[in-house]
Amino acid sequence: MLDVAREAGVSVATVSAFINNTARVSPGTTGRIETAIRRVGYQRNAVARSLKLGKTHTIGLTVPHITNPFFTEVVAVITQAFDRAGYAVMLFCTDENLSNQDEQIRLLLDRMVDGLIVARVGDDEAFGNIVRTAKVPIVLIDRLCDGIDLDAVVLDNKAAVFEAIEYLARLGHKRIGYITGETDIATMRERDAGYRAALAARGIAFDPLLVRRGDFHEKDGYSAAMQLMTLPDRPTAIFSANNPMVVGAMKAIRDLGLRCPEDVSVICFDDFPFADVFQPQMTTVRQPVEAIGEQAVAMLLDRINGNAPTDPRRLTLRGRLMIRSSCVAVPAASSEPQSQSA
């Protein structure tokens, strides 16, 4: 910019005023500055600008796994929304790892991001401390944080799972396998509650043998389904609390020589682009990904611009059961224990 000023024969202040048009500059100088900028090949330095202004126009985003289609879509929506708003987003994948997350958030804060959107993992207090000392707004998505009250947009997980299990029960299923994550994640506890509530509402006894907890990865779903489907009294339906795990579950079912939906009905949490393309067409619980992303961005932008109430806002959205062909009514016979029919 100094070069530009010299080249144009004016002062840096004038150049700055022109660039940010923060003050009127005469047509003559305007022209000289414009050509000077071109000649010098001037490029603004956002870093110096940020240092001075205390604003980076950058936000940080951390998600557990970007390859999980739910997060893929949310990330897509969020990056695009921020792009439109003139913000850049720094993306990190925590990989469900607590220390990764803490370190990444620290990094983001060091870089003076103007705000943070985090789909947090685990339940440690380090996160709480970070949040408390952070001077920038944070909005949580997908997973709440027990101790701390922050802006958040989440799903009514209990209701969503309730509806799915209810649907299965209506189809006559009484032994419903449930593949889920560890209970240190609030979202999972809510889904668990939905499962149990639906069972209770239908008068089906809760059988701890039917719930398997994994770490959200495909392999966890695989081994969970393996165990479930080799139980003496195996389930006639399986619900998976996330998408990667259902991939594993489907593979296990296939490897066991079983078929879906003939031998076992399957529902999973989170819709995905291929769900209605292949056979079976997977029945899923669809989260309103666009709304989640858009609302989270809007909330954060409101905070950044000081347009938000001081109290944290929590938005709870509803999921939607996308009924397709991966679930069928259980035949009268197979609703009986397998051991009897063998």
Next chain:
Amino acid sequence: MLDVAREAGVSVATVSAFINNTARVSPGTTGRIETAIRRVGYQRNAVARSLKLGKTHTIGLTVPHITNPFFTEVVAVITQAFDRAGYAVMLFCTDENLSNQDEQIRLLLDRMVDGLIVARVGDDEAFGNIVRTAKVPIVLIDRLCDGIDLDAVVLDNKAAVFEAIEYLARLGHKRIGYITGETDIATMRERDAGYRAALAARGIAFDPLLVRRGDFHEKDGYSAAMQLMTLPDRPTAIFSANNPMVVGAMKAIRDLGLRCPEDVSVICFDDFPFADVFQPQMTTVRQPVEAIGEQAVAMLLDRINGNAPTDPRRLTLRGRLMIRSSCVAVPAASSEPQSQSA
């Protein structure tokens, strides 16, 4: 940091020296500084640091669509690799839009990223100009740039498509529909060449009616397949040059009351997590996404650290045909023109 210095009763220079241990500081001061840091709640300011050092430890990444599973996985690999290397990554989706891309790259350059990885879109000269004036290293992935010689890691697209079409021809297919992108993208031109070469190698006449160009989105694949499958002499096989378009194609096939692979064999470019989970299990051309991501990161890091030869390096990786169940041999009858059998 000034606060820390005051609190510890030392100078900022000493604090800085301690933090970056760029000089020996006595045990006594060390202790005082440490407690001061804690008491003050000091957090380093990476922006000021970047301004001074001329390095942001941040890189920019732009891809056409993050929801395309190929890019999802590449982005995942790249963000993780950079994370391990201590870099943050700013992610942008160009949405196949030239002006988006140019603007985003400009933004990234303003922010003084240390390097850029771009899966570029289109073929405009604005990009060339940006590249020429950029003072930071750039590595291209997936799509080359005609005019300019840059570090790049790409696929041998021609060979990959050749192998796929060859496979179809071996199965007896003579009318092979080809759904692809516009020819302004080098990658697509290479894939086209592979298609034509395979046809030629098998003595199959090229029929322009069988190639449909879209804009990479699902809807383009849908209408392309719709047109293809309602041709008087419709194809017995379809190859889709990307993944979102094959989703559309499969939906069109379904909506036409046709089945895959019984009525039409299908192959698509880019593997995806669900490919071998549902029916039909999709035969795909798998790109080595991990290698692409890792190598691109390594190349960029090499440049950043000055460990690279001055000549641009180009890495060309091989694709792999993942043969599953979406393609079958064409029955003798249906290899004849449909009009005759009707």
Next chain:
DNA sequence: TTGTAGGCGTTATCAT
């Protein structure tokens, strides 16, 4: 309308 100068938080040079 335009110029001067101070400071944003760091790091680096040179003294001490």
Next chain:
DNA sequence: ATGATAACGCCTACAA
């Protein structure tokens, strides 16, 4: 081993 001080490139009073 530690301190004073000058940049890094920009913005903004304030002055002219």
